[in-house]
Amino acid sequence: DADTDADTDADTDGVSVLGPTSEALLLASSTVAVTWDTAGISSAVDIDLVAADGTVESVVGATGNIGSYDWSIPEDAALAEGYTLQVTDSADATLSGSAVDLTVGALVGFRWSGSEEEVLVVSPERDATSLLGTVGDLYYWSAQVLVDRVNDQLYVFGYDSAFVSKFYTLDMWTGTLVSDLTLTDPSSASGWQINSAGDLIGCRWSGTEEELVMFDRGTGTETAIGVVGDLQYWSSQTAIDNVQDRLYVVGWDSSSDGQLWVMDSVSGTLIDTIALTNASLSGIQLSPDGSQLLYGSWDGSEEKMVAVDVTTGAETELGTVGDLLYWSGQTVINPANDTMLFWGSNGTDDKVYEMDLATGAELSAWTVTNPIQAPRIVY
Known part of the structure; x- marks a missing residue:
């Protein structure tokens, strides 16, 4: 039930939050319709966002009790899980409804500031950005980024200004740099994904075949776990299904025929090769x-x-x-x-x-x- 606090009896004074529903994902720098229903309340309502630690931030105070309010979530909203959205009778704080276990996430992107690579919270709708963090001393890169939702981290492959290959780890909620691992052997792999076991996997040309490799985040070493069939040419296009443990790799074989290679994303085994009319x-x-x-x-x-x-x-x-x-x-x-x-x-x-x-x-x-x-x- 999206409203865990409100009395659901229509004849009893109370507030029911209709939207967003509990466990919903909300994005910073977006607009969300907050909707509610009330019984026996004619006064204005207060809308508040309560963090997991109990910190209360007012969304709007004493707004008209018309059942809806368009909430423009700020670009600099604290990204986190475990939020509660409360709608409360402005005249009687005991009459309150809520949606619980909300996540405030974000659309993020990267941009060079002129001196450092920034991680930004992005709002295309508002044409606005807000600084979340910076990627250490990253100077050159090919925009290879992974989101690890299990460990709450962002991973970035790149090079510093001395062209030293590095693997950068950032806290995905705060943008704080956690570590920058120097890679003794720079990775040539691409099409990186994170599988259901939490391993980083990508594709690398061995000189004779395209290998599926696993990357160790602690040491920076890569281990081949499979071969992507007869893949010869590609544009680093992959997608992963962590429910079915499938990695999809798109490219061309040695005959220049478009193919979709289906790999077991945990074991590295080739499962299927499917012909494509168009591999571009x-x-x-x-x-x-x-x-x-x-x-x-x-x-x-x-x-x-x-x-x-x-x-x-x-x-x-x-x-x-x-x-x-x-x-x-x-x-x-x-x-x-x-x-x-x-x-x-x-x-x-x-x-x-x-x-x-x-x-x-x-x-x-x-x-x-x-x-x-x-x-x-x-x-």
Whole structure:
């Protein structure tokens, strides 16, 4: 029940919070509709956000008791789990309802400030950013970032100004640098993912074949655990399903035929090789139900949002990504509202396009003045 404190008897004075529901994900720098129902209350209500440690922050005080309020979550909101959202009768604090176990996460991205690599909380809708942290002495990199939601960390591969290869670990909630491990043998792997065992896995060319390797976060060593079939050419496009323990790798074989290689993401065993009509995919994401790979593909005149069935390779065109003309394949799936975001340009302006996962419809296209790299959702 989203309202654990309110009396559910319609004939009894009380407050019931209808939305957001308990255990919901909310993103900093977004707007959330707070909705509620009251019985026997005619006065205004107070809305408060209560952190896990009991700290109370007012969302709004004495707002009209009309059953809804659009809450603009600040860009600098403290990212954390365990929040409670309370709606309380302004005249009687004993009449209160709540939604519990909320997470305030964020869309984050990376941008060079001129002197350091910043981690930013990003709002395409508001064209706003807020500094979360900096990636130590990172100077050169290829935008390889992983979110470890088990250990609450961000991992970044890159180099310092002396071109020393490093593996940076940051606290994903605060942006604080936890460690920077110097890599004796710089990693040439790409397409990094985190499997269900918590291991970092990526793909590396051995000289004769594409290996699936496991990265040790403590020592920086890589160990081959499998071979990605006859993969010869690719653009580092992978997706992982940690429910089914599947790693999907897209590329071309030695005959230049497009293929989808399906690997066991824990053991490294090759499970299947599925022919693809089109392997020129960009911005691959796994659909929430794990049945499809979602990506962008140019059809000759416009960028399409396309889905590929992970068992058959069959393609389904879902929609057109607005007026997108140029891009670097940067996408994220936003689990807070079941959308997919595409970063690109229409040739004049940098934009972020918001696409509905269910229908493929374009919901929004926001012009942004400060583009970022490696967008990720932290929660």
